[in-house]
Amino acid sequence: MQISDFAAKTGFSEDTLRYYEKIGLLGPILRDSAGHRVYRETDLIWAGFLGRLKATGMPILGMRAYARARAQGDETVPERHAQLVAHRAGVVARIAELQDCLSVLDTKIATYAAMLPDEKGRKNDTNDPRGNPA
Amino acid sequence: MQISDFAAKTGFSEDTLRYYEKIGLLGPILRDSAGHRVYRETDLIWAGFLGRLKATGMPILGMRAYARARAQGDETVPERHAQLVAHRAGVVARIAELQDCLSVLDTKIATYAAMLPDEKGRKNDTNDPRGNPA
DNA sequence: CTCGGGGTTGGAGCGCACTCCAGGTCAAGC
C-alpha cells in the first residue's frame, strides 16, 4: 500500500505520516525499489492505535515514549501498561470534566431558550416560519 | 479586586487575563486612579463561563464571537443560543469519542495486564513485593 | 525622599503539531 492509500485509510495526511515517521512514531516503513514507502496491515493497526492516543489528547512526546518502548519488545510491557493506565485516568478525568461543563452549558441554553421571542412550544406548525401568530 | 486576586480565583494567569481583555474576551474592566484593573463579581462569573467554553474546546475565535454577541445585549440571545446549542453538540460528540477510545484503551490495558510477569491475581500479599512465589 | 512591590504597556518569543514548498527521482503510458 502506498502513502496515498494509507493516508486515506488512517485519516492522517501524507505530510503527517512522513512527519510521524521522521520523529519515530511510525516505522520503520518498508520501501520499494524507487524508495517509496510501502505500508502494511500491521502499520495500519498501529496507526489506528496512535490515532486513539492522539484523539484522547496524548502529546507527541508521550506517543514517542510509548512507541520507543513498543519497539524494544516485550520487556517493556510493564512500562507500557503503566503508561496506558496513567493515560486512561487522564481520559476518565477529561470525560468527567466535559460532562460537568455540559451541565453548565445546558443550564445556560435553557436560560436562553426561555428568553427566545416565540419559538418555544411549537413543534408542529413548521410551515410559514415567519407567519402571523394568529 | 486586583488582577492577582482575580488570576488566583479564575485560574487564568495575569498575562492571560490581559491577553483576553486585549482580544475582547473580557472587559471592559474598570480601572482605579492608578490605571490598575479592578475586577468585579460579574467579571468573575463571566470568566468562569469562559473557562467552561475553553475547557470544552471552543477556540478563541468562537469565544470572541460569543463575547461580542453578549456585549450587544438581548437582541443577540437567539444567536448565542444557537452557538451554544451547536457547541453542545460538539461536546457530546467529543465525549462519545473519548468513551469509544476508552474502551480501546481498556482492551489494550487488559492485554498487557495478561502479559505482565507475575503481578496479577495478587490483591492481598502486598508485603515483600519481590518475594519468592513459593 | 527613597525604596520596594505591586501594577501598566506594546511587542517579541515560544511550544506544539503540523503543513507547505522547492527541487529532485522514478515508472508507466503515449
Add this chain to the structure above:
DNA sequence: GCTTGACCTGGAGTGCGCTCCAACCCCGAG
C-alpha cells in the same frame, strides 16, 4: 524519448494560545 504524476528529501513557515520581557508608573512604608 518525453511527459505526467506520484513520490522523495530537508527545511522553512504557519496558527493557536499563550508567555515573557523591558521599560515604565504609582502608592505606601520606613
